[in-house]
Amino acid sequence: xxxxxxxxxxxxxxxxxxxxxxxxxxxxxxxxxxxxxxxxxxxxxxxxxxxxxxxxxxxxxxxxxxxxxxxxxxxxxxxxxxxxxxxxxxxxxxxxxxxxxxxxxxxxxxxxxxxxxxxxxxxxxxxxxxxxxxxxxxxxxxxxxxxxxxxxxxxxxxxxxxxxxxxxxxxxxxxxxxxxxxxxxxxxxxxxxxxxxxxxxxxxxxxxxxxxxxxxxxxxxxxxxxxxxxxxxxxxxxxxxxxxxxxxxxxxxxxxxxxxxxxxxxxxxxxxxxxxxxxxxxxxxxxxxxxxxxxxxxxxxxxxxxxxxxxxxxxxxxxxxxxxxxxxxxxxxxxxxxxxxxxxxxxxxxxxxxxxxxxxxxxxxxxxxxxxxxxxxx
Amino acid sequence: xxxxxxxxxxxxxxxxxxxxxxxxxxxxxxxxxxxxxxxxxxxxxxxxxxxxxxxxxxxxxxxxxxxxxxxxxxxxxxxxxxxxxxxxxxxxxxxxxxxxxxxxxxxxxxxxxxxxxxxxxxxxxxxxxxxxxxxxxxxxxxxxxxxxxxxxxxxxxxxxxxxxxxxxxxxxxxxxxxxxxxxxxxxxxxxxxxxxxxxxxxxxxxxxxxxxxxxxxxxxxxxxxxxxxxxxxxxxxxxxxxxxxxxxxxxx
Numbered sequence: 120x121x122x123x124x125x126x127x128x129x130x131x132x133x134x135x136x137x138x139x140x141x142x143x144x145x146x147x148x149x150x151x152x153x154x155x156x157x158x159x160x161x162x163x164x165x166x167x168x169x170x171x172x173x174x175x176x177x178x179x180x181x182x183x184x185x186x187x188x189x190x191x192x193x194x195x196x197x198x199x200x201x202x203x204x205x206x207x208x209x210x211x212x213x214x215x216x217x218x219x220x221x222x223x224x225x226x227x228x229x230x231x232x233x234x235x236x237x238x239x240x241x242x243x244x245x246x247x248x249x250x251x252x253x254x255x256x257x258x259x260x261x262x263x264x265x266x267x268x269x270x271x272x273x274x275x276x277x278x279x280x281x282x283x284x285x286x287x288x289x290x291x292x293x294x295x296x297x298x299x300x301x302x303x304x305x306x307x308x309x310x311x312x313x314x315x316x317x318x319x320x321x322x323x324x325x326x327x328x329x330x331x332x333x334x335x336x337x338x339x340x341x342x343x344x345x346x347x348x349x350x351x352x353x354x355x356x357x358x359x360x361x362x363x364x365x366x367x368x369x370x371x372x373x374x375x376x377x378x379x380x381x382x383x384x385x386x387x388x389x390x391x392x393x394x395x396x397x398x399x400x401x402x403x404x405x406x407x408x409x410x411x412x413x414x415x416x417x418x419x420x421x422x423x424x425x426x427x428x429x430x431x432x433x434x435x436x437x438x439x440x441x442x443x444x445x446x447x448x449x450x451x452x453x454x455x456x457x458x459x460x461x462x463x464x465x466x467x468x469x470x471x472x473x474x475x476x477x478x479x480x481x482x483x484x485x486x487x488x489x490x491x492x493x494x495x496x497x
Numbered sequence: 498x499x500x501x502x503x504x505x506x507x508x509x510x511x512x513x514x515x516x517x518x519x520x521x522x523x524x525x526x527x528x529x530x531x532x533x534x535x536x537x538x539x540x541x542x543x544x545x546x547x548x549x550x551x552x553x554x555x556x557x558x559x560x561x562x563x564x565x566x567x568x569x570x571x572x573x574x575x576x577x578x579x580x581x582x583x584x585x586x587x588x589x590x591x592x593x594x595x596x597x598x599x600x601x602x603x604x605x606x607x608x609x610x611x612x613x614x615x616x617x618x619x620x621x622x623x624x625x626x627x628x629x630x631x632x633x634x635x636x637x638x639x640x641x642x643x644x645x646x647x648x649x650x651x652x653x654x655x656x657x658x659x660x661x662x663x664x665x666x667x668x669x670x671x672x673x674x675x676x677x678x679x680x681x682x683x684x685x686x687x688x689x690x691x692x693x694x695x696x697x698x699x700x701x702x703x704x705x706x707x708x709x710x711x712x713x714x715x716x717x718x719x720x721x722x723x724x725x726x727x728x729x730x731x732x733x734x735x736x737x738x739x740x741x742x743x744x745x746x747x748x749x
Contacts, residue, residue, distance in 0.1 A: 126618070320602050320620065321613040323591075327599045330588035337548065337586070338659070339574035339603035348611060 128318065132311055139303050143296070149408075154299040155367075156411050160404045161302035162363045165309045167387040167399035169356020172316060173349045174385070175394035178329035179229075182237045182381050183244030186224065187217040187354040189251065189376035191361020193258070196265045196371045203275035204284045206293055206301065210362045217358020218351055225350035229343060232332070244381055251373035264372035286366050293366055302363050309356060310400070316352075317396055325349055326394075357384075386452075390459055392466025401467050409452050416444035501526045501667050501698050502547070502578070507556035509542055509722075516542045517553070518722045524667070529689075529699045531709045534719035540702045541583070543719070544669050547700075548580045549573045560667065571608055577666030581673060583702075585652035587659070589645030593636060596644045596655055597627040597662050604663045627662055633691075634658045635684060650677050654685070661692065668692075670701045674708050686711050710734075 125131055138145075142160070146152045151160075166188065174180055194216045195209035202208050228239040251259040259265055267283050276284070286293040288301060316322045328335055328342050335342050365371055374380075383406070391402025421437045421444065428436060443451045463470045502524040509517040517539045524530050532540050545551040547558050549570040558565045560578050568576075588596050601623045606612065631640055634654045639647065644655060653676065660668055673689070674682040682705065689712055693699070703709050709716065710730050717727040718739050726732075726739050733739055 128616070315616075316613045318617055319613045319615050320598075320606070320617055321611060321615075323595060323598065323617055324602065327588050327591060327595075330590040331586060334586045334588065335599075336570045337550075337574060337580060337582075338600045339571050339608065339663070341569070341571050341608045344609040 163403035166360035173353035176325035183240035185380035187357035188361035191358035192371035195362035195365035200271040213362030221354025392468030413448035531713035538719040579665035581660040583671040
């Protein structure tokens with residue numbers, strides 16, 4: 120924020136757009152330049168950016184946001200089954216329906232604050248998860264998960280000849296890079312909306328609620344509608360993210376609503392930096408990157424990496440490091456999370472800020488040294 | 498002179514304690530009305546009954562002819578009655594300027610407005626008013642500072658600025674100079690005098706007699722939940738009952 124140019128929304132958006140659209144190029148050296156993973160970055164980025172509008176700005180910690188992810192996925196798959204394989208109606212309907220559910224769940228949960236709010240949202244999420252498994256089987260297809268079948272009506276599509284159809288955008292197949300770019304465009308829009316909210320009077324009011332809610336009431340605000348609006352917006356972001364998951368793979372299961380999924384978005388937001396613009400996106404990308412890269416490493420690859428060490432040391436190092444990769448990648452994530460929370464409570468973004476301040480200081484110091492030197496010369 | 502605030506027969510009991518008993522008080526437009534009294538006399542309770550933090554057991558609080566009892570704090574704020582708190586109730590995580598922008602936005606936007614796509618930096622008029630008031634309060638060089646990191650005296654002046662920026666019809670000040678150094682106290686008195694010239698009606702609760710007698714047009718004395726005297730500063734100064742109850746017989 121120190122650079123005045125970054126105060127201009129359009130400059131920020133131009134930079135952001137360029138970085139996101141060129142991600143396949145600059146992420147390939149670290150092994151993340153393939154569409155599946157990039158698409159995950161974009162989808163979970165949208166999820167976390169939306170979650171941050173509620174948690175980062177108002178301080179209300181929802182532990183049930185995966186509910187909206189699940190609703191988004193189910194709605195999208197139903198749209199593919201009943202209407203058309205075109206992704207646009209799926210995305211729009213999923214976002215709207217998630218919004219409707221967010222109004223109800225938000226209205227009820229926001230009757231309480233603090234830990235009680237978190238517990239209420241968690242209760243709603245677990246309830247929905249269990250309902251999706253049991254009584255709602257006609258809608259959710261229970262344990263099997265909701266899938267496409269050959270005899271789906273798809274009223275707007277012409278009958279397919281052979282096999283299950285794939286998702287399209289007006290005829291363009293949504294697998295591989297086109298799928299990523301579709302998600303990337305939505306990520307850019309989602310980020311833009313978040314940026315505007317952060318820098319608007321509305322956003323300032325949300326931050327004031329986080330800072331001192333009691334004072335807001337005596338200042339002339341009814342805080343409930345503000346909180347509910349923030350809750351609904353973040354629920355709609357989650358619904359959008361859920362529908363995008365169904366675009367990659369037109370399948371929706373109840374486990375998408377489980378509390379672990381709700382917890383994951385909390386981790387992403389805190390890891391990146393709650394209440395910052397870029398933090399949630401960084402946090403979600405880091406977690407998804409670790410999940411994909413570290414979980415794929417095995418002992419053989421570790422031996423290659425540490426081959427420069429003497430044999431006896433190499434074996435010890437690989438034995439220890441082996442615990443942190445493959446199935447043990449959660450251990451790496453846990454360590455990283457602990458380090459960040461203990462040493463950088465503001466998340467990765469705070470780390471970047473501190474580092475850049477440090478560099479700037481060194482720069483200024485050398486500049487003043489030089490000017491002192493030249494003064495001495497005179 | 499018209500009556501801005503009329504408190505009629507207000508009672509408030511906490512358990513067995515009679516905090517307020519049969520309070521009757523009229524506040525005239527444009528006047529500064531001081532309420533004094535020893536600790537525990539019920540001064541803050543009376544203010545809390547006015548702004549909706551407490552609901553009296555009996556009686557009415559009429560602001561410009563409308564009964565305020567049972568209204569929400571934010572509704573009372575929008576009616577034009579604004580309270581400045583004794584212990585600073587600021588937004589510690591926001592900047593000083595943002596702290597003043599919030600009440601200014603409240604005044605303009607009402608109870609709820611979804612202006613999420615408007616840029617905050619385009620609110621030039623509100624910002625100018627906020628900066629003007631902060632400079633008035635001597636906080637001009639602090640506007641970009643983190644409010645939570647300021648000294649206690651600065652926080653109190655910020656608190657006052659947050660009340661003033663709403664240009665209220667009636668301002669309720671709960672010990673505006675408590676904990677301030679003499680220099681800051683005098684500065685605050687000057688500022689409150691200037692506000693008075695603009696015709697803002699005020700109720701002040703205050704311990705510092707220097708502040709009370711420099712500002713008040715009328716004074717009411719509370720003791721043990723009852724008003725024992727009301728009058729001009731001169732009348733109060735000469736009232737033996739007041740000297741007995743409040744000042745322990747000391748000469749004013």
